[in-house]
Amino acid sequence: MSDEPYKSWQCRTCGYIYDEGKGDPDEGLAPGTRWAAIPDDWICPECGTPKGDFDMVEL
Template sequence: MTQEPYKTWQCRTCGYLYDEEAGDPGEGLAPGTRWADIPADWVCPLCGTPKADFDMVEI
């Protein structure tokens, strides 16, 4: 079974990028943390935008 490629998500408000492969250890998100595994009440660490207002981006 092949693992799905990691994706990158971008905040619509400030442009912050969340890369699943890198995670965001400063926010308590270990490398490899999938977007679906981040709690729904999580907000952008730079501007406070809700998780729902992020879009998946192709880098």
Template sequence: MSEAPYKTWQCRTCGYIYDEEAGDPNEGLAPGTRWSDLPDTWICPLCGTPKSDFDMIEL
């Protein structure tokens, strides 16, 4: 069984993009870190918007 494709999420407030495949090494998130693996308390590193205010997007 193959893994689900990586997804991309965007902050509704500032437009920051979180790409599961790339992760965000500057924030301590290794490449391949899934959105579901981020804690519910995670916030946008640019503007502080909560995880719940991100939308999945297609690039």
């Protein structure tokens, strides 16, 4: 288990934020799921933007 703090990632298209600490249970992503563990073909649940078009954000 990593000691790194959880990070958040924001969709460039719609502003949806994925928080590693909270996960997204509706998307099958348990709390604590790291960004790197999400499949590369995952898309934004709000607008369908590809994972590659998300940016890490400091909240």
